């Protein structure tokens with residue numbers, strides 16, 4: 001059934017979105033909620049169905065079933081598309097054009113009038129760090145400059161929602177910081193950003209909210225605080241692992257991993273709900289008679305969460 005939901009005011013809302021290719025569901029009941037004006041990270045391993053989802057949200061691929069609403073309308077509606085910006089990961093540039101010609105071409109395709117383009121093109125070139133380079137042909141651009149130019153194209157028509165697929169993959173560390181600042185600037189203007197990136201430390205710094213997908217399904221989605229706020233990963237290095245200690249630790253938190261491969265050495269990864277449980281962990285280790293060599297609490301990060309989720313054998317709906 002393809003009934004359109006009522007406008008929830010969200011930038012993106014999908015319900016049970018599915019795409020089947022040759023009998024295989026590559027997007028399999030995906031439900032997403034992306035509030036307006038936020039930066040949303042869309043994460044998952046290779047082949048998880050991220051690009052296919054983005055293509056459905058852009059109206060480039062038709063869903064097999066389920067519903068997708070973008071800026072309150074259907075992705076296939078040209079009036080909706082006119083309010084979207086898109087930077088694909090593998091952009092094919094017309095390398096015989098100058099950056100200005102390329103942007104004029106894309107601006108005209110997006111329906112931006114010529115007088116507006118004359119003002120807007122130098123502005124977006126400046127924004128992406130290509131000010132004064134617009135008259136050079138793209139064949140002479142570096143990979144990073146091409147990526148910046150693609151970003152300029154995505155921002156050209158004042159979109160309300162921008163899809164950025166690996167926007168910093170060709171950029172050096174300075175360029176990455178600059179793109180982060182551009183994304184933060186977009187948010188400050190109320191523009192919603194849907195960011196697909198494998199650079200999790202970057203996602204962590206810029207995103208308000210993320211979703212993890214695997215095998216076409218959302219494993220988890222929420223604000224950074226919801227996803228990372230409620231857990232303190234602690235690594236314990238012990239001399240031995242006495243009988244019963246794991247059970248005691250499991251009452252204090254979640255035992256995520258144990259490593260007993262090296263004789264005379266045991267490592268336990270424990271996830272606690274709060275930092276103030278650390279003394280109780282130390283007490284439990286001492287009471288068990290084990291020697292405690294190290295107890296290292298870590299700041300939770302997206303990479304840890306990503307790796308943990310990726311190891312989860314059972315895929316469940318969020």
Ligand SMILES: Nc1ncnc2c1ncn2[C@@H]1O[C@H](COP(=O)(O)OP(=O)(O)OP(=O)(O)O)[C@@H](O)[C@H]1O
Pocket residue numbers: 021022026044045046047048049050051052053
């Ligand atoms: N047009 C198509 N026909 C058949 N299978 C397809 C098509 N497009 C994508 N797929 C398959 O769907 C699955 C998901 O692909 P998709 O590109 O959406 O993943 P992804 O999460 O974006 O991966 P990556 O991180 O590697 O870019 C893959 O197994 C891919 O081979």
